[in-house]
Amino acid sequence: MIKNITCICCPKGCLITLDTENPEATIKGNACAQGFDYALGELLHPMRTVSSTAKITGAIHPRIPVRTSGNIPKEMIFDVMAEINKISVESPVKCGDVLIENVLSTGVDIIACRDM
Amino acid sequence: MYYDLVVIGGGPAGLAAAEEAKKNGAGSVLIIERNEELGGILNQCIHSGFGIHVFGEQLTGPEYAKRFIDRLSGTGIEVKTDTMVIGISPDKTVTAVNSAEGYLEIKAGAIILAMGCRERTRSSIAIPGERPSGIFTAGTAQKYINVEGYMVGKRVLILGSGDIGLIMARRLTLEGAKVLGVVEIMPYSNGLKRNIAQCLEDYGIPLYLSHTVTDIKGENGRLSRVTVSKVNGFEPIPGTEIEFEADTLLLSVGLVPENELSRSAGIEIDSRTNGATVNEEMMTSVPGIFACGNVLHVHDLVDFVTEEAQKAGKAAAEYLRENKDGVSGETIEIRNGANVGYTVPQKIDTGKIGKFAEVFFRVRSVLNNAEISVKAGEEILFSKKREQMLPAEMEKLIIPKKVLDAANGRTITVSAEEAEK
Ligand SMILES: Cc1cc2nc3c(=O)[nH]c(=O)nc-3n(C[C@H](O)[C@H](O)[C@H](O)COP(=O)(O)OP(=O)(O)OC[C@H]3O[C@@H](n4cnc5c(N)ncnc54)[C@H](O)[C@@H]3O)c2cc1C
Ligand code: SF4
Numbered sequence: 273m274i275k276n277i278t279c280i281c282c283p284k285g286c287l288i289t290l291d292t293e294n295p296e297a298t299i300k301g302n303a304c305a306q307g308f309d310y311a312l313g314e315l316l317h318p319m320r321t322v323s324s325t326a327k328i329t330g331a332i333h334p335r336i337p338v339r340t341s342g343n344i345p346k347e348m349i350f351d352v353m354a355e356i357n358k359i360s361v362e363s364p365v366k367c368g369d370v371l372i373e374n375v376l377s378t379g380v381d382i383i384a385c386r387d388m
Numbered sequence: 389m390y391y392d393l394v395v396i397g398g399g400p401a402g403l404a405a406a407e408e409a410k411k412n413g414a415g416s417v418l419i420i421e422r423n424e425e426l427g428g429i430l431n432q433c434i435h436s437g438f439g440i441h442v443f444g445e446q447l448t449g450p451e452y453a454k455r456f457i458d459r460l461s462g463t464g465i466e467v468k469t470d471t472m473v474i475g476i477s478p479d480k481t482v483t484a485v486n487s488a489e490g491y492l493e494i495k496a497g498a499i500i501l502a503m504g505c506r507e508r509t510r511s512s513i514a515i516p517g518e519r520p521s522g523i524f525t526a527g528t529a530q531k532y533i534n535v536e537g538y539m540v541g542k543r544v545l546i547l548g549s550g551d552i553g554l555i556m557a558r559r560l561t562l563e564g565a566k567v568l569g570v571v572e573i574m575p576y577s578n579g580l581k582r583n584i585a586q587c588l589e590d591y592g593i594p595l596y597l598s599h600t601v602t603d604i605k606g607e608n609g610r611l612s613r614v615t616v617s618k619v620n621g622f623e624p625i626p627g628t629e630i631e632f633e634a635d636t637l638l639l640s641v642g643l644v645p646e647n648e649l650s651r652s653a654g655i656e657i658d659s660r661t662n663g664a665t666v667n668e669e670m671m672t673s674v675p676g677i678f679a680c681g682n683v684l685h686v687h688d689l690v691d692f693v694t695e696e697a698q699k700a701g702k703a704a705a706e707y708l709r710e711n712k713d714g715v716s717g718e719t720i721e722i723r724n725g726a727n728v729g730y731t732v733p734q735k736i737d738t739g740k741i742g743k744f745a746e747v748f749f750r751v752r753s754v755l756n757n758a759e760i761s762v763k764a765g766e767e768i769l770f771s772k773k774r775e776q777m778l779p780a781e782m783e784k785l786i787i788p789k790k791v792l793d794a795a796n797g798r799t800i801t802v803s804a805e806e807a808e809k
Contacts (some may be wrong), residue, residue: 285581337448385434
């Protein structure tokens with residue numbers, strides 16, 4: 273089966289096509305190697321980074337931006353969101369601080385995206 | 389009060405311009421920002437996707453801003469936050485107010501405008517219907533959710549498929565709202581393709597192309613129903629109505645550069661960009677006043693904002709050093725030709741560029757298998773092929789200096805046309 277995949281790895285957004293029978297040999301349309309890996313990943317196991325906000329007290333704003341330190345399985349996005357929504361941190365927090373370690377055993381942390 | 393350089397706006401444009409000016413020898417530099425902190429719109433853009441060109445990695449908005457904010461320390465660049473500029477005069481006096489110092493009059497040797505842009509509202513696109521609560525511009529909703537921690541609604545429809553609308557469709561979904569769809573009047577989306585994929589397709593959110601909102605109804609003061617119709621061009625087609633039970637409507641219907649201050653300084657505004665007319669150094673029609681970022685023209689990528697701001701910063705430092713606005717070569721005007729909406733810059737001084745000049749523009753419609761050409765009269769001086777060009781994506785054209793020399797002072801036009809089949 274021919275499959276179309278839009279690469280999300282950079283703003284160019286290449287439209288990649290492949291044949292699911294023989295993906296590696298048929299990947300086309302990617303302007304760079306990253307697109308190749310992305311397309312294969314989409315076929316085998318789609319992964320995403322999640323960014324959101326978490327509660328913070330004693331800071332300039334009541335929410336601090338956070339994200340996953342790496343990719344998590346796409347089907348776990350809402351579970352990870354639920355974990356982020358459980359926490360409340362106290363100022364001061366530094367950009368890069370780990371707010372949840374190894375979230376849901378994904379091997380990925382939830383980290384702060386700014387000082388606050 | 390006197391500063392060699394006053395930068396108005398502390399978003400990514402202002403930050404990069406100030407830094408680059410200082411690096412290139414500008415003396416006293418002051419950034420004035422009306423918000424309580426630096427970073428501009430990036431503070432509320434918590435998604436990742438910034439910095440791939442400048443840093444080679446995908447950062448969130450706040451992380452991108454932080455890199456530039458951190459670099460200010462030790463440079464001697466001064467910052468006044470919570471300070472609003474209320475006027476600029478042609479002799480480069482900046483007036484501003486804040487609660488600690490009151491009314492400020494600051495003389496500047498040079499000024500960089502970096503005020504960003506604001507969102508178009510319901511009234512600017514004349515949506516019919518009642519006026520209940522629950523209708524927000526997408527950027528305002530983004531600030532409520534991401535900075536202030538308020539959710540805006542449960543069942544949401546979004547009008548406009550620009551990047552802000554797409555990003556908000558995903559954000560609202562992640563926070564538990566049901567996003568009923570994104571409605572776009574044009575037959576194509578105005579957002580980046582990757583945002584269609586990762587914000588709509590990932591979550592099964594439908595995109596209604598060639599559709600618009602034709603009626604709005606409220607119940608007990610809150611939005612309850614939105615009617616959407618298919619359009620023929622811009623005309624709604626009777627009988628195609630779709631009803632959505634929505635309590636919230638987000639408008640992502642365009643941005644307008646914030647140029648009230650520029651006008652007060654007597655700066656010439658280009659009606660195509662709603663920003664100042666500039667030359668290759670981002671200098672406006674008033675010598676010593678420069679503009680960069682979203683106040684000059686609406687950018688979709690912050691990386692290009694940074695690059696443009698660095699050009700403005702460097703040029704401002706040079707202006708202060710040489711204290712001249714002298715034209716050193718020939719000034720060539722750039723006009724937009726077929727399918728091209730505008731160009732920035734609008735003028736190039738051939739004496740001031742290196743081997744190349746960079747020209748940014750947007751096309752007016754989707755073009756496949758296209759050719760960009762630079763002409764003087766009917767004479768084609770330069771051309772370049774592009775597989776596809778989209779109105780949603782700003783194009784960058786690099787024109788060699790020898791092409792501009794060949795124009796010999798004549799006005800040039802930049803056009804984009806599909807190759808004949
Ligand atoms: C919702 C959204 C999503 C985006 N997503 C992406 C993305 O994924 N990737 C990407 O690369 N780019 C993205 N962008 C684009 C990019 O963020 C912007 O182009 C960039 O931030 C513009 O920078 P700026 O400094 O020109 O304007 P702003 O960031 O708007 O900064 C202008 C500053 O000037 C201040 N100001 C204005 N008037 C005055 C005054 N009178 N006195 C004092 N201060 C004043 C404002 O308070 C503000 O802080 C996005 C933009 C938006 C809005
Ligand atoms: S394939 Fe490469 S160039 Fe194309 S979108 Fe993906 S990362 Fe960008």
